[in-house]
Amino acid sequence: MFIVTLSYTAPIEQVDALLLEHRAWLDEQYAKGAMLASGAKVPRTGGILLVGGLDRAALDALLAEDPFAKGGVAHYDVVEFTATKTAECLADYREQPAF
Known part of the structure; x- marks a missing residue:
């Protein structure tokens, strides 16, 4: 599982110009x-x-298609972690620890 932190690198007006496209990408x-x-x-x-449900290469490909990435208005930091415990609604994403 991944936590991705986006940081805007452009004025908010440039971010907002891509917001509808970004939200459509999220919906997909x-x-x-x-x-x-x-x-x-x-x-x-x-x-x-x-x-969840992706490996790092697939995540990187997915993020490259985000209109914020294509528009150059955001930087992405990625943290991968093993979700050994989750809420029941995320049970399908639980993983066994590697150690």
């Missing part, structure tokens, strides 16, 4: 089952994505 990722949660940071300096 939810429909594919890759996106588990998403939302804006508070204060609004970027966003957070919770992604």
Whole structure:
């Protein structure tokens, strides 16, 4: 599972110009089952994505298609972790620890 932190690298007006396209892209990722949660940071300096069911190469390819990435308005930091415990609604994403 991955936690992706987006940090805006452009003025908010440039981010907002791509927001509808970004939200449509998010909807596609939810429909594919890759996106588990998403939302804006508070204060609004970027966003957070919770992604499951992909390996790192697939995640990188997915993020490259985000209109924010294509528009050059966000930087992405990725943290991969093993979700050994989850809420019941995320039970399909539980993993066995590697150690």
